[in-house]
Amino acid sequence: MTQALVQDVVAEVMRRLGNKTPGSPASNSGGVRAGEDAAANDAKIASRGPTVSVPIGQHGIFGSVDQCVAAATEAQKKLSRLSLADRDGIVKLIKSIAKQNAQLWGKIELDETKIGRLDHKIEKLQILELVPGVEFLKTTADSGSNGVCLEEYAPFGVIGIITPVTHSVPTLSANAVSMIAGGNAIVANPHPSGTNCAAIAVAEYNKQINAKYGVDHLITCIVPPTLETADQIFNHRGIQLLVVTGGPAVARAALKASKRAIVAGPGNPPVVVDETACLQNAARSIVAGASFDNNLLCIGEKQVFCVESVFDKLMTEMEKAGGFILNARQIEALTGRAFVIDPKDNKPHVNKDFVGKDASVLAAAAGTSVPPTTQLLVGETNKDHPFVQEEQMMPFVPFVRVKNVDEAIDLAIQSEHGYRHTALIHSRNLDTITRFGRRAATTLFVVNGGSPSGLGLGGQGFLSYSIATPTGEGITTPLTFTRYRRIMMTGSLRMI
Incomplete structure (x- = not known):
C-alpha cells in the first residue's frame, strides 16, 4: 500500500467514524525479533492499542x-x-x-x-x-x-x-x-x-x-x-x-x-415511489429498513424520491408508520450539526458524532424532541442536499419531491453514485419497475419491500453481511470463498 493510500485510509476513518489513528506503527508491527520472548512481545503490542478482555x-x-x-x-x-x-x-x-x-x-x-x-x-x-x-x-x-x-x-x-x-x-x-x-x-x-x-x-x-x-x-x-x-x-x-x-x-x-x-x-441506496405504489406499505417498509440499527446497514434506505402527486399522502403515511417529520427549519439545524465542511474540498462531510445515533439525539440537534419510541426522522429536502448525496448512516431520511417517475429514476441513479449496491422501488407498474432495475444495475434491487428483505429478512433468499459490489461477487456465500476445480478421469469409471 503506498504512503498516499495509507493517508487516504486514515482520512476516511477519521471522516466517517472519527476514530483516532491507532498509534504510530512500530517498526516490526509486533513481529517477534530474534531472541525476543513471544509472550513479552504480545504484552508490549497489546499495550499500544485497544484494551481487550481476553488473553493474547x-x-x-x-x-x-x-x-x-x-x-x-x-x-x-x-x-x-x-x-x-x-x-x-x-x-x-x-x-x-x-x-x-x-x-x-x-x-x-x-x-x-x-x-x-x-x-x-x-x-x-x-x-x-x-x-x-x-x-x-x-x-x-x-x-x-x-x-x-x-x-x-x-x-x-x-x-x-x-x-x-x-x-x-x-x-x-x-x-x-x-x-x-x-x-x-x-x-x-x-x-x-x-x-x-x-x-x-x-x-x-x-x-x-x-x-x-x-x-x-x-x-x-x-x-x-x-x-x-x-x-x-x-x-x-x-x-x-x-x-x-x-x-x-x-x-x-x-x-x-x-x-x-x-x-x-459503500452504498447510498435510493428509493423511488411512484403514483401506483401502496403508500401504506411503502411507509412501513421505509421506516423498518432505514431505522434498522439506526441506518448503519449499507443496504438501508438513505433517500426517497417520490412523485409530487402522492408526495403529501406518503408523508402522512410515514407519520402513521412511526416516522417523525421535521420541518425545514429543523432540517437546516440538524444539517448544520450532522455535517462539517472540510476545508480541503469545501464540501460537507458526515460528522462522526452523529453516525449511528438514536433518532432522539438527531431530534435534539434539530432543536426538537420526539417520543421515546421514535425510530426514524424524515423530512423534505432538495435533490442536492447533503443528506441525499452522502451515505450518512443516521436515522434521518430525506424525501425529495419530483414531477414524475422519470425524474425520480434519474435523480435516484445520480444519488447512488454508481456504487451499484442497492436500490429500491415502490410501484405496481411493471414497466417502471423493470426500467429502474435495468438502469440502476445494482447488486440488490428490492421491489415493494424494506431493504432487509433483500437479504432474506422478510423476503426470499439467504443472509450475508458482506455484499461485494466493487468486485462483482454480490451477496457472498461459501462458494464465494472457494476455488473451482475439475477432475477429469479419461476413459475411467464408465460402468455402462
Whole structure:
C-alpha cells in the first residue's frame, strides 16, 4: 500500500467514524525479533492499542500478523482433514454460540462502538442461522463415452479479512460461517473501535471448536489492529485471499493489493415511489429498513424520491408508520450539526458524532424532541442536499419531491453514485419497475419491500453481511470463498 493510500485510509476513518489513528506503527508491527520472548512481545503490542478482555496468545488472539497466519495455516490443515460433516458441525456450532451470546455480545459491542441500537445488535447475531453453510458445496458430475468429469469447490486456504465498526461481531461471524464452510481459516483485522467485542467472539468460537473438534485458531484476530497490520495482511504471502468490508478508501486499498480481493464497498441506496405504489406499505417498509440499527446497514434506505402527486399522502403515511417529520427549519439545524465542511474540498462531510445515533439525539440537534419510541426522522429536502448525496448512516431520511417517475429514476441513479449496491422501488407498474432495475444495475434491487428483505429478512433468499459490489461477487456465500476445480478421469469409471 503506498504512503498516499495509507493517508487516504486514515482520512476516511477519521471522516466517517472519527476514530483516532491507532498509534504510530512500530517498526516490526509486533513481529517477534530474534531472541525476543513471544509472550513479552504480545504484552508490549497489546499495550499500544485497544484494551481487550481476553488473553493474547490463546484461542486465536495474537499480537502480530505473522503469528496469526502461522496459527491459521496450521488450523486450516487440520480442518482439511476433517469430514464435510465435521465442517458442517463447526458452522452450526458458530451459529449456536452467536445466538446464545447475542444479548451479552450485543451490549459489549454497543458499549464499545457507541453506534447503533442494542435490540438490533442482538438481532444481527440471532439471525446468523440464515447464513448458508456447507449445503452450498455441491459436487457436479458428467459422464460420457470419454470418461467421468467431476467439478468441486476447494478452499483458498487462509483468508485475510477486514471488518467494519458498524457490524463488528456480526460481519466477522457471518464471514466465519461462510469461509469455514468453504474449508478456509481466517486472519481478521477488526476495526480499532470494535476490537474487544471481536476478540471476545473469536476466543469463544475457537475455545468451543477446539473442545469439540480438536482444531484451535481456526479464526485468528490481531490485537491491536492498525493500518500497518492491515497493510501486512494485504501483502502477506501466507494469505491467499482478501475479503474487505468497509468504506471507499479501504475498498480502494484492497483493490490495489497484489492478490485477489473480494470487496464489500459503500452504498447510498435510493428509493423511488411512484403514483401506483401502496403508500401504506411503502411507509412501513421505509421506516423498518432505514431505522434498522439506526441506518448503519449499507443496504438501508438513505433517500426517497417520490412523485409530487402522492408526495403529501406518503408523508402522512410515514407519520402513521412511526416516522417523525421535521420541518425545514429543523432540517437546516440538524444539517448544520450532522455535517462539517472540510476545508480541503469545501464540501460537507458526515460528522462522526452523529453516525449511528438514536433518532432522539438527531431530534435534539434539530432543536426538537420526539417520543421515546421514535425510530426514524424524515423530512423534505432538495435533490442536492447533503443528506441525499452522502451515505450518512443516521436515522434521518430525506424525501425529495419530483414531477414524475422519470425524474425520480434519474435523480435516484445520480444519488447512488454508481456504487451499484442497492436500490429500491415502490410501484405496481411493471414497466417502471423493470426500467429502474435495468438502469440502476445494482447488486440488490428490492421491489415493494424494506431493504432487509433483500437479504432474506422478510423476503426470499439467504443472509450475508458482506455484499461485494466493487468486485462483482454480490451477496457472498461459501462458494464465494472457494476455488473451482475439475477432475477429469479419461476413459475411467464408465460402468455402462
